[in-house]
Amino acid sequence: MDATHTTAAIQAYLDQLAATTGNDPPPDAVVRALMARSVERLHVLCSAMLFQSYERLTRPPTNLRPDELLGAVVERLLKAMKTVRPGNVRQFFAIVNQHLRWELNDLARRLDEQTRALPIREDLVPAPETSGSVLSFKALRMLAAIDALPDEEREVFELIRIQGMTHPEVAALTGVSTKTVQRRLNQALLLLADELDDLRPGSPVERRTV
Numbered sequence: 471m472d473a474t475h476t477t478a479a480i481q482a483y484l485d486q487l488a489a490t491t492g493n494d495p496p497p498d499a500v501v502r503a504l505m506a507r508s509v510e511r512l513h514v515l516c517s518a519m520l521f522q523s524y525e526r527l528t529r530p531p532t533n534l535r536p537d538e539l540l541g542a543v544v545e546r547l548l549k550a551m552k553t554v555r556p557g558n559v560r561q562f563f564a565i566v567n568q569h570l571r572w573e574l575n576d577l578a579r580r581l582d583e584q585t586r587a588l589p590i591r592e593d594l595v596p597a598p599e600t601s602g603s604v605l606s607f608k609a610l611r612m613l614a615a616i617d618a619l620p621d622e623e624r625e626v627f628e629l630i631r632i633q634g635m636t637h638p639e640v641a642a643l644t645g646v647s648t649k650t651v652q653r654r655l656n657q658a659l660l661l662l663a664d665e666l667d668d669l670r671p672g673s674p675v676e677r678r679t680v
Contacts, residue, residue: 477643479507480559488555501551505544512566514634516540522632523613524574532581542573559643560625567628608669615665623658626651 483504487496505512517536520528527534546569556562616624625644629635630651637655641648 476507476511477559477639480504480562483507484556484558484562487551488557490555495552496555501548504551505547508562509540509544511563511633511635512543513537513540515563515566515570515632516543518632518634519570519574524578527574527577527581531584532577534577539570539573543570546573563629563633567632611666611669612662615662618665619658619661623654623661626654627658627662630655 483500486500487504490496513536516539520534520536520539524534526532543566547566550565550569554565556565616627619627626640629640629643630637635643637648637651640651644651
């Protein structure tokens with residue numbers, strides 16, 4: 471499926487939703503068509519976020535798979551789109567990112583609660599691995615650093631590195647040149663490298679914590 475055509479199709483569905491006025495509920499057929507058209511990008515985003523930042527949820531007892539996460543996120547989006555009217559593709563995927571993180575954080579929190587409820591004799595077994603390893607100190611630092619990026623740099627970073635879009639796709643989506651996209655991505659990477667320098671293997675801080 472051509473990515474440019476996909477972006478245009480998503481925008482067309484968003485335009486239809488924006489045409490509904492007042493408190494009128496959006497047509498279910500349009501919302502479901504929007505989800506169906508964007509499902510490939512949603513799947514890429516779910517896979518990237520799950521395996522990069524919440525990998526613990528892919529192991530027992532949760533064993534979360536991208537398809538399952540996708541289903542939960544789509545269900546959230548179907549409810550959200552009853553009241554939310556994103557005006558463009560960028561706003562739509564910003565909402566997707568928000569609900570994706572909410573879903574993963576909810577799952578991580580429930581896993582923590584389940585783990586704490588297990589009766590464990592500390593003299594016999596080591597403390598169980600909690601979803602703190604999902605949202606470990608390093609993971610939280612990384613997410614916070616991404617969130618703290620300037621808007622333009624954060625947008626390009628998320629579209630390319632998390633959603634898996636190409637430079638030309640992002641250029642078409644954001645209305646800038648591919649050179650500008652590359653410049654913003656490079657700036658985002660430099661800012662992240664500077665902010666997270668102490669997390670690099672072999673850094674002075676890293677060696678002191680070993």
